[in-house]
Amino acid sequence: MSDAPAEARLLALRAEAEAELRAAGERIDAMTAARADANTDDEHDPEGATIGFEWSQADALRSVLRQRLAEVDAALARIADGAYGVCAVCGEPIPAARLEARPTTDRCIRHA
Ligand SMILES: [Zn+2]
Numbered sequence: 876m877s878d879a880p881a882e883a884r885l886l887a888l889r890a891e892a893e894a895e896l897r898a899a900g901e902r903i904d905a906m907t908a909a910r911a912d913a914n915t916d917d918e919h920d921p922e923g924a925t926i927g928f929e930w931s932q933a934d935a936l937r938s939v940l941r942q943r944l945a946e947v948d949a950a951l952a953r954i955a956d957g958a959y960g961v962c963a964v965c966g967e968p969i970p971a972a973r974l975e976a977r978p979t980t981d982r983c984i985r986h987a
Pocket of ligand 1: 967982
């Protein structure tokens with residue numbers, strides 16, 4: 876069985892996550908800059924709370940995306956090792972349908 880389609884899918888996922896991560900980082904930078912400006916004007920800026928909420932959402936999104944990137948990289952490493960598509964617990968092949976739905980998984984359905 877060739878892992879080429881899986882690798883292509885993972886690389887596409889990786890590019891997507893990286894682009895989203897970059898966008899989230901830019902939003903956080905913009906908010907940080909906006910907050911710094913706001914603080915010099917008025918500590919009790921009514922927008923301060925909103926910015927804080929958006930900031931924590933963007934920060935949480937960034938954590939999720941970093942996690943996803945790590946999972947994609949781990950899956951790519953398993954492809955390189957020839958261990959991709961094999962359950963890390965029981966060593967049985969992971970069904971193609973499951974790999975299609977969750978390309979970064981290293982567990983069969985039973986051990987998910
Ligand atoms: Zn298993």
